[in-house]
Amino acid sequence: MNKLVLLTLAASLASTVPALAQQTEKLDAAALAKIRDEGMNRSKVMETAFYLTDVNGPRLANSDGLKRANEWTKAQLAKYGLVNANIEAWGDFGRGWDVEKSYVAMTAPYYHAMVGIPKAWTPSTPGPVRKQVVVVKANTEADLAKYKGQLRDKIVVMSVAAPLKPATEGAIRRLSDEDLKKMAEWTPAPPTRDVPTTTAQDGRKAMAALRAAMADMLVSEGAAGVLSARGGIYGTFNTSNGAPYAADAKPVLPEIETAPEDQLRLIRLVEAGVPVEVEMETKTRFQTQDLKGYNVVAEIPGTDKKLKSEVVMLGGHLDSWHAATGATDNAAGCAVMMEAVRILKATGLKPRRTIRIALWGEEEEGLHGSRGYVKNHFADPATMQLKPEHEKLAAYFNLDNGAGKIRGIYAQGNEAVAPIFQQWLAPFADLGAGTVTLRNTGSTDHIAFDAVGLPGFQFIQDGLDYFPTTHHTNQDTYDRLIADDLKQASVVVASFVYDAAMRDQKLPRKPLPAPAKAQ
Amino acid sequence: MNKLVLLTLAASLASTVPALAQQTEKLDAAALAKIRDEGMNRSKVMETAFYLTDVNGPRLANSDGLKRANEWTKAQLAKYGLVNANIEAWGDFGRGWDVEKSYVAMTAPYYHAMVGIPKAWTPSTPGPVRKQVVVVKANTEADLAKYKGQLRDKIVVMSVAAPLKPATEGAIRRLSDEDLKKMAEWTPAPPTRDVPTTTAQDGRKAMAALRAAMADMLVSEGAAGVLSARGGIYGTFNTSNGAPYAADAKPVLPEIETAPEDQLRLIRLVEAGVPVEVEMETKTRFQTQDLKGYNVVAEIPGTDKKLKSEVVMLGGHLDSWHAATGATDNAAGCAVMMEAVRILKATGLKPRRTIRIALWGEEEEGLHGSRGYVKNHFADPATMQLKPEHEKLAAYFNLDNGAGKIRGIYAQGNEAVAPIFQQWLAPFADLGAGTVTLRNTGSTDHIAFDAVGLPGFQFIQDGLDYFPTTHHTNQDTYDRLIADDLKQASVVVASFVYDAAMRDQKLPRKPLPAPAKAQ
Structure with missing residues (x-):
C-alpha cells in the first residue's frame, strides 16, 4: 500500500466512519499485487462468462440449462484445482421446466410476427392455436365477472x-x-424493521387474489391461451414473473409474455373494434423426477493448522430467468467468483483459512439455494438454533447487482466491519472501488447469511444497463458484459477473500437476530 | 403577429440572412389563429396515425399493406372534403411482397427463440427447415471461395x-x-456537386459485387437459408436493406434478418466449436399481376380566379419497411400532412391557390413515387424539358425526418426564400419552430422537386428516437408517436401551406439545373 493511498484512506475514514477506532489491517501488498497481475493480465473471466451464458444457455430453476451449468461449473472448478467440488442438494424445490418451442404472431387484420416467450412453468398449446383475441381489463373480481361466457376458445390479452x-x-x-x-x-x-405498510400489503394481497381468480376463471371458461406483458421498451421485454412450479400446482393456460409494443397494438386494435386474430404455439417440457434444488460448491483448503477449519465463502446465484441467458443476472457474478478462485489458485498463494465458493440455485424464486444451504450448515432463522459450522464462517461475499465493476461494499449495518473494509478497499482507489456504506442492500443471497447473524456482504457495483434494460428481460445476454468491469471485480473479490482468509480474526459480527418465528 | 414576435424576427433575420432585402410578408393572423386552434384543440392526427400504422399495418412498396393504406387515405381525404382524391400510378415498380409467416429459433445446443423477419422480397422456405449452421465471414471473393462445398443443406449465418x-x-x-x-x-x-469520392464509390461497388457473388454462390452451393443482421441493440434490429423486387430478379435464398444479439450468439458458439442448429420457417407471398407503383393525391381547390390554376403541394411517403408499421418513417409525416389539409378544410379558410396533398409510394427504394410524379407532371431531370405544370407549382413541402416536432425549415440553398420562411415561422416561436437554414437536406421526396428546379422543402424536425432506434427497424411502431409533437407539426405545416396559397407570388426559385443527362 503506498503513501498516497494511506493518506486517501485516512481522509476518507475521517469523514465516513468518525466514531470508530481505526485498527490497522495487515495487508499483504505482494500478494495483492500478484492477484491484480493475474486478474488483469491473464483473465479468463469472459471465457467463463461465455460458457455460463451462450454455451449452457438459460438457467431457470431446476431446468436442463441449470443442470448443464451445475455440471460445467463443478468440472471447471475442479480443473482450477479446487477440491471437494460438489453439486449439493439444498432441499425440495419443485418441477423442472424447459421451452422447446415459442411462436406467436398476429394473423389478422394482417400478419405480424410478435416477440415473446412462454411464461415460466406454463403448459404447451396443443400444436399451433389460431384464435380470436379478447382483451381483458380487470382491476377487481367484479370486473372479471363481466367476461363470463366470452372467453371460450379465445386468446386472452391482458x-x-x-x-x-x-x-x-x-x-x-x-x-x-x-x-x-x-x-x-x-x-x-x-432500528425499525422494514415492515410493509398495511395499505401496501393489502394492495399486494388483493392483486395476488385477483390474479389467482383470473387464472382460475380463464381455465374454467375454456380460454385457449393468454398473452401478457409486464414492461420493457424498444424490443426489450420483461419475462420473469411468478408461476406455479410446485409439483402440485393448479393447472394454468399456455401463456406467452410479449413485448409491450406487440401487446399494446393488439389492445388498440381490439378497442377500436378491429377483429384481431393471433396464432400461438408453445411447447414446454416439465421434469418431475427430481424435484430437488442444488448448489455447486468447491474449496481451496486452508493452510493454517488453527484456522483451516474456518471458512471464507464467496458466491453468486447460477440460476437465471429463461428468456435470455442471464448474463448480468447473474452469470456475471458467478464468472467473477469463479475467476476469483481461479486467480487465487493460479497465484499459488496459501490462504490460512479455507476458501469455499458456492454457486446458488433457485435464487430467483426466493433465495432458495442460499437459504437452504444456510439452514443445512449454519442455522435455521426460524429457531436460531446454531449448528457447529456457524462459528466457523469468517465471512461471505456475494456478487449479484449486474455486471458493473465494484465501487465499494455494503457493510450491511455492521459498524465494526466498516473500517476494516475501508482499509481493504484502499489498494483499489485507482480502480474506482473505495466506498463503504453502512447501508443494507437486499434481494440477494448474502441476506440468507445476514438473517442468521453471519457476516454476509454484497459489493456496491456500477449498474450499467441492469435497470431497467437487462434485469429479468429477454436482453440479458453475453453482449452486455464488459471485460474491464469483470476483470476489476474479479481482482477486488479475490483480494477481499484473500484478506479475509489471512486475517488473524474472523470478521466482526452483528448481534445474533431473534428467531424469526418469535418475531 | 404580435410585436414581440416582430422584434424577435428582426433580430434573427439580422443575424442569419444579413445580405437579403427584407420584404415584409403579409400574414393573415386571424387565419393562422384559426389553424392553430383547430390543430391544437380538435386534433385528429393521432387517430390518423393509428389507422395508418396499426390498422393498415406495414406498408412495403407494392404490398397489400400499402394498397390498404392507399385505399384508406384516399377515402379519408375525400371524407375531409378534398376533391379529385385519386390513387395515381407513377410508373413501373416491381413485384409486391408480403410476409405470411416468420419463425426462427436456435434448436441446438439448446432451444432459443430468436427474433427476426424475412428480408424483403426473399422467397419462402419449404416448410420448417432445421439445419446445421455455418458461419460465413468473407471480405473478398477469395474468402468466399473457401466455403465451396461446405454449404449444401446448411443455414448460413453471415x-x-x-x-x-x-x-x-x-x-x-x-x-x-x-x-x-x-x-x-x-x-x-x-457550389460543388456532392460527388462521392472514387475510393468510396469503388468501395461501394466492390461491396455490391461481393454481395451479388455471395448470393449466387449460396444458391448454387445449395444452402438451405440465410441469417443476417445489420444493426440495432437490446431487441431493436434493422431490417430494410436492398432486395430484388424487379419482376425478373434472380432467385435468392430464404433469408431472415435477426437481432445482432441472436446472430452474435450463433457466431460465438460456432467459433468456439459448438455444433449449432437453427430452425427457420418463412412464408412470403409475391404479387406479380400489378407491377405499377402508386401515389395518393387529393386537392382543396383554389378560390382565386387568377391563382387557382397554381398549386401548393404538401406530402410525405406512405410506404414503409416491413418489420414494423413505419410509424416514424413515415406514417408520422403522412398523418401530419393529412391533418394539415383536414385543418384547412375544417377552418373553412378559402385558399387562393389550389392545395394538393400527395402521399408517395415506393420512397424507400429510391424516391420512386415522387420522382415518377415529378417526371409525369413537371419535368424529367434527365432532359429538363419542362411540362406546362412546371410553372404552376408555387411550392412543395415535405415531412419525413421522423416524428419530432418542427423546429424550422431547410431553405435548400434558396437564398431568396429564406427571409420569407423566416417571417412565416415567426408566429411559431412559442412552439419551438423558428430556424431557417440554407443547408440542403436529402434522402426524401422534396429532392424529386428540387432536382427539376422546383421549390421543394423539408422541415427541420426534432429527431426523437429516429436515429438509431426507429429508422428502418422492427421498433418503428405507433408507440413512438408523441401527440404534442405531431399537433405542433400539423399546425406549422397547415400555416405554411396556407401562407403559400395566399401569397401574391409563387415562392422564388433557384436557377434551373442543367439536364442530368448532359452532366
Missing part, C-alpha cells in the same frame, strides 16, 4: 396499464462521485 | 463485424439551441 414513454436516458449508468458520497455518508436511522 | 457496445445515450434526442444556431448560421460553400 390489458396493459399505460402507453409507453420514449426513453430519454441511455441504458448504461455508472455511479457518480455524488452517488458514492451519499452512500459513504449514510448513517442508519433508529 | 458474420457480423463487431460486438455490441452498450448504449450510453437515451433513445430520444431533441435539437438544442446550439444545434439550431449552427443550422441558422450555416452558409453554403462555393
